[in-house]
Amino acid sequence: MSMKNKRMKIIITGATGMIGEGVLLTTLCHPDITEVLMVNRRTSPLRHPKLSELIVKDFTDLDAHSGQLTGYDGCFYCAGISSFGMNEEKYNHITYYTTMMFAKALAYLNPDMVFFYLSGVYADSSENGKIMWARIKGKTENALNTLRFRAVYSFRPGFIIPLKAQDNVRLIYKGLNLIYPFIFPNQTLTYDDIVTALNRILALGYKEKILEIKDLKLIAKQHGSTKQKL
Structure with missing residues (x-):
């Protein structure tokens, strides 16, 4: 089923975090x-005519919210946490178990939905590597592909240039923004690149299920920029 030219309804998680906030503002x-x-x-303090909010204390139990989560075309799942200082059991619970429980509920409510999972550049699809967070991210990517959505894609952005309107940007990120895009332009994305690419894939599909930086850049370039000021 093609969704070309259809006006679309999106669910976003992680909007109070850095990447989720940037994706939300651009969306x-x-x-x-x-x-x-x-x-x-x-x-969230953010208000917009297109925007509504659902507070869910436990992402693993959505039974009470099924009516509010039905009828959507896509989900940009940007919720997550840094693995810094965290043991594997807890990181696995948040990154793998919570994501899967949330996604399974959405797949049941919206089988024609396209689900986009915010992963990481070095996610380990083999699930056998030495880096804990990469293994668990890879396991999550693989497990999501077994769910009965219309399609599932995992996007692995590198450095993303912050938006001026963002509130949730870490200080170190602001410093890196002064140099990283100029030294490593091929490893740098804008939020417009990401949202334009995801929206095009939502409408038309894409051959690869893992969206690397090069894929996101290529798809966004083909579609053109939304050129909105934030």
């Missing part, structure tokens, strides 16, 4: 996306 500017539901554990 709200996209002309083909008419409704955005942010699913948060805590309230």
